[in-house]
Amino acid sequence: MKFEFVLHCSRCGWQRDPEGTPGVCEVCGAPLLVDYPLEQLAEHFRPESVEGRPWTMWRYREVMPLAVDEHPISLGEGGTPLVGIPRLAQRAGVAEVWIKDEGLNPTASFKARGMSAAVTRAAAGGAPGFVAPSAGNAAGALSAYGARAGLPVRVYMPKDTPAPIVAECRALGADVVLINGVITDCGVLARAYARDTGYFDVSTLREPYRVEGKKTMGYEICEQLGWDLPDAIIYPTGGGTGIIGMWKAFAELEALGWLPAGRRPRMHVVQSAGCAPIVRAWRQGTESAEPWTSPETVASGLRVPAALGDFLILRAIAASGGAAVAVADSELLRCADELLHCGIGACPEGGATLAALYQLRAAGHIGPDERVICFNTGAWLKYLE
Amino acid sequence: MKFEFVLHCSRCGWQRDPEGTPGVCEVCGAPLLVDYPLEQLAEHFRPESVEGRPWTMWRYREVMPLAVDEHPISLGEGGTPLVGIPRLAQRAGVAEVWIKDEGLNPTASFKARGMSAAVTRAAAGGAPGFVAPSAGNAAGALSAYGARAGLPVRVYMPKDTPAPIVAECRALGADVVLINGVITDCGVLARAYARDTGYFDVSTLREPYRVEGKKTMGYEICEQLGWDLPDAIIYPTGGGTGIIGMWKAFAELEALGWLPAGRRPRMHVVQSAGCAPIVRAWRQGTESAEPWTSPETVASGLRVPAALGDFLILRAIAASGGAAVAVADSELLRCADELLHCGIGACPEGGATLAALYQLRAAGHIGPDERVICFNTGAWLKYLE
Numbered sequence: 063m064k065f066e067f068v069l070h071c072s073r074c075g076w077q078r079d080p081e082g083t084p085g086v087c088e089v090c091g092a093p094l095l096v097d098y099p100l101e102q103l104a105e106h107f108r109p110e111s112v113e114g115r116p117w118t119m120w121r122y123r124e125v126m127p128l129a130v131d132e133h134p135i136s137l138g139e140g141g142t143p144l145v146g147i148p149r150l151a152q153r154a155g156v157a158e159v160w161i162k163d164e165g166l167n168p169t170a171s172f173k174a175r176g177m178s179a180a181v182t183r184a185a186a187g188g189a190p191g192f193v194a195p196s197a198g199n200a201a202g203a204l205s206a207y208g209a210r211a212g213l214p215v216r217v218y219m220p221k222d223t224p225a226p227i228v229a230e231c232r233a234l235g236a237d238v239v240l241i242n243g244v245i246t247d248c249g250v251l252a253r254a255y256a257r258d259t260g261y262f263d264v265s266t267l268r269e270p271y272r273v274e275g276k277k278t279m280g281y282e283i284c285e286q287l288g289w290d291l292p293d294a295i296i297y298p299t300g301g302g303t304g305i306i307g308m309w310k311a312f313a314e315l316e317a318l319g320w321l322p323a324g325r326r327p328r329m330h331v332v333q334s335a336g337c338a339p340i341v342r343a344w345r346q347g348t349e350s351a352e353p354w355t356s357p358e359t360v361a362s363g364l365r366v367p368a369a370l371g372d373f374l375i376l377r378a379i380a381a382s383g384g385a386a387v388a389v390a391d392s393e394l395l396r397c398a399d400e401l402l403h404c405g406i407g408a409c410p411e412g413g414a415t416l417a418a419l420y421q422l423r424a425a426g427h428i429g430p431d432e433r434v435i436c437f438n439t440g441a442w443l444k445y446l447e
Numbered sequence: 448m449k450f451e452f453v454l455h456c457s458r459c460g461w462q463r464d465p466e467g468t469p470g471v472c473e474v475c476g477a478p479l480l481v482d483y484p485l486e487q488l489a490e491h492f493r494p495e496s497v498e499g500r501p502w503t504m505w506r507y508r509e510v511m512p513l514a515v516d517e518h519p520i521s522l523g524e525g526g527t528p529l530v531g532i533p534r535l536a537q538r539a540g541v542a543e544v545w546i547k548d549e550g551l552n553p554t555a556s557f558k559a560r561g562m563s564a565a566v567t568r569a570a571a572g573g574a575p576g577f578v579a580p581s582a583g584n585a586a587g588a589l590s591a592y593g594a595r596a597g598l599p600v601r602v603y604m605p606k607d608t609p610a611p612i613v614a615e616c617r618a619l620g621a622d623v624v625l626i627n628g629v630i631t632d633c634g635v636l637a638r639a640y641a642r643d644t645g646y647f648d649v650s651t652l653r654e655p656y657r658v659e660g661k662k663t664m665g666y667e668i669c670e671q672l673g674w675d676l677p678d679a680i681i682y683p684t685g686g687g688t689g690i691i692g693m694w695k696a697f698a699e700l701e702a703l704g705w706l707p708a709g710r711r712p713r714m715h716v717v718q719s720a721g722c723a724p725i726v727r728a729w730r731q732g733t734e735s736a737e738p739w740t741s742p743e744t745v746a747s748g749l750r751v752p753a754a755l756g757d758f759l760i761l762r763a764i765a766a767s768g769g770a771a772v773a774v775a776d777s778e779l780l781r782c783a784d785e786l787l788h789c790g791i792g793a794c795p796e797g798g799a800t801l802a803a804l805y806q807l808r809a810a811g812h813i814g815p816d817e818r819v820i821c822f823n824t825g826a827w828l829k830y831l832e
Binding site: 117138163167403407444 | 498499501502503521522523524526527528529530534548551552553554555591592593594595597611614615618619620671784787788789790791792826827828829831
């Protein structure tokens, strides 16, 4: 296989090529990220290049982790709607509110993007199967892409994961193990299983490609706004792959010359008050986040007490002039309901972004003339019990 | 409002303009269909016209029921993936199998398309609220688009409608009435409620615009195949709006000069053996279908004993050289499972199309060199109980 990208360590700069099934940095253990020859690409790769292509995240294939002429393992991920809701803009006291509705992905969540990219590369690199810990939606997505690739999947999930998600994984043929613990406990078991079996560990940021899938959310919102940018993004943050990915996307788009330099949106992170390690670290001004003890929230995607990419999330917030806020479960559920009454099938994590918008606006972090994008990361249906 | 289309009766040819909230033909009671000035449009409306537009069904706005400069009531419907699955093509003994995955629409089903179009027109025409009968997914879609429009919705559904769909309608703010009967019983109650309250009746083919939404499935598959056509389409048919709509789309695309004349795909209808009025009529060679007594099937979207557009469905099958087949519930569930093991979140109705493919291939209706599109009309998640 011929690759036109390389990998580098997000902390120490160590480099390697993409052959095989790369995991984390072999020197310092930090996440690896992908580098494309952007200067060279800028000469011929333009917004018009993607116009006639299919409405999936792979339309940006020049900046995606594919070998030359390779077909991705795809279920049509990406190309999700960006829905403007004037009613919410008026209520929040801002110029525009757009909902990026990631619930319209395969397996009804944003996790499809990352898993399509990760499974594509690991399957091509020779993985005999996949394993991952998940607080919810990632397991469904991995099960689907494993099935698509024709390879076995094992997932470890907390016992209190919503029942529809467990049922979904099993229907897709995955081997589901339910754990009396949180996602970090599941992660330990997943890594042990990977060591024992040779299955590839697709845990958040323990391989370099889920970020590449997630970054396409950044490409898409720019394309959907006519290659323009919002003023602020509000994103529900568990492992943080989306924030890290979108921040990378905006840098790439500047390097490609598709966006003007220095106009990137402010990145706002929302977590549940019952599990807010990034919010606490941001308030304390630290460079990384202490693990949260006894995480408790109805938003299973936010029940992530420690993120391997904490320092990258905090960097994106700081560099963009954003903020991190925590919202109560009651408030995020009320706001999910408010989104439902606008016709959006919002999950609790999606509700959290609207709750954060109200809070950020009240605190002056977001101004009255601004264009704001809130992410609904999954479909409401998966949380139905 | 200025309109550049007119309405005509599908049976007697009676015409009217689109002002207000048109229902069925005022002369003979048959469904009304929309006529666009296709010859005139052909002069400037070309495939390139839509390339840079958002990935929703409204990208074809010149042939959609919008007033000049009007914004539709949209949640990002359409733009669903067309996923090629070589594994299934090999099993079925055909050249290509593509799944059009309509479960990735808002409210997780193809019904979103029709409801977006119908609610857009009826809301602009002054409807104070909406009412509809539904065997399932249509109710969820209407609830969402009513919420998006800020107008109240009442839906009548059989008591055995899947629980997630009932819960979805209620979460979206609709007033749900569960009936001890089938969809035709619900229809009687919906029409009475519409008469009493002035609410607009959005029942299948009792207004002209749901067909317009559904026809975009035909436009999309052609665009996704690079403005080419499949050899055969297999579609799970309850009320039949999709078959009628796609057949209309192919005629429009020929008139626009976007597709060569005389190359339309064969339209294959699949129903459940427990409710197969169209299959029976097709076998008997009649022009319309007798209502099915005691319909029974797990595929709630196929539990439609009588379709107002029966004669239009039968005409499309005949004109295209297609066929109508019935499959047992056990078989359609087995095939939904087979799709799930390819990563597709297939509903029972989606499974029915794969079951029909095997049957049509075995009977020689579909040949070994053909390109076949099977429709998965909704997401599996909604049928989880």
